[in-house]
Amino acid sequence: MEYNDILKEANIEALEAMKLPKKQDYFEIVIDFKKLPKPDFSVSENIRLKEFAPILKGLELCKNKPCLYFFEITNTSINTKEIIKTYQYLNVENKAALRKSINFDSKYLYVGKSQKNIQHRMKVHFGYKNTTENGLQLLHWAKPLLTEIMLHVYCFDETLGFLLPLYEKKFDNQLKPLIGYL
Template sequence: MYILFLIRDENARRNGHDHDAKLVLRWLPDCSSPSKCRFKVQEILPVGSECEKRRWKRGGYVNDYVHPGDEIGRKNNGQIIPVLNFFASVSYPLRHLLVYQVTLNFTSSTILMEQTKSFVREEALKLKKALENFIESGVRNEHSFEIHCETLRNYLIAPVDTSEQFKDVFDHLKSMNGPCIYWVDIVGDGVTNMQIVDAMRKYNDSSREVGNGGQLPVIYKRIRDSRTLYVGKVNSLIWARILTHLGYHGNGNLQGLQLYHWAKDLGLVVRFNIMEFDGGCMRLLPAIEYEIARQKRPLIGSHSS
């Protein structure tokens, strides 16, 4: 049998804090002594927005905390009475803690549900914090630069980031160390979408035949009426992501635009547009990327909500 206690810290509430928690206990019958029974702490589930698992303390010891696997409790006249004593500490008066809901016959499947609900709540709180960071900080930095693909040289051996041609570009990119959203626009009308997609498909085919070369993102079967080539995101090190898009990354398993390998002969000109966010906004990146991709409808790249 499982018992679910919802514990409320009234003292913390009076001071404007929320440390409420759920404690799941599993009954351990003690046949040698019918007047007693023990309970094992099965799970500690945060409920309050400020709850920490180490917040709840065992009675008698200030530094003795509750952990899953602990055994507690006894039975007295059919009533389970030691729960408040269990949570109270020498410096934590009993009157400040309140058991405000008890659920008996709590099944293991319900525990899984409670664990999932707790996980969803924790994720929602993290998203809330990310939104607050975004509202407060917004876009930390923005940067745009053009690449004339016909001028791309062979940097497959020599480092491109310290080359005379691209040192300034990569020095700026390396100063952007936060999470980034970026999109790549096609500049001018000299190259059509059909030419671009055909060149990428030929590159894909030749890469498979040879068995090397970097991978391209998903190419849509139907060519879109858009002058945005790609939309992407990165949690950090935007400069390394751009390295892959230029086609100079040594790891052939990394997916990217690989511009050096197919766009050079087209004379394609592209503009990279980058927005850097505060680190606390990282969890929002997938949603922002999806909305930008939905608006710009890039020629390649898969995006899901």
């Protein structure tokens, strides 16, 4: 079999997968920073996640499914330059990358994807997970600036996980979030 034939076959399979009627779930979660304490790593993860548990529960629908998510800044009077300045001074090694070109008019903070464990990604993004994975680390810097944000989540059928990079790039190009590497 020729290499080009393998590629053609893969393309046909991808197109067939996209033709099938698939349902994606969409939901929004308002996250109130006043209710979330800064993580205390001297206690167990169960205790540390107590106030964050309702958010994780809201993500149960997407457990083990591919997801696209993005954070929207709901306070329209927020100074996005102040957000970037504060984030730049966050002194942790595992924070998400800043964009090379920042659109300060954007009301979106970040666009991301998760193939199977969005709950884990949210723990990382909010700073509750002691890990080397990159994430926003929101509770380590955003609490004084943001009172709440909206988490938007699209949850897809398992067979469409291969499309996540495409969806992420499209949303990133359209929403132009403040933080992220795409």
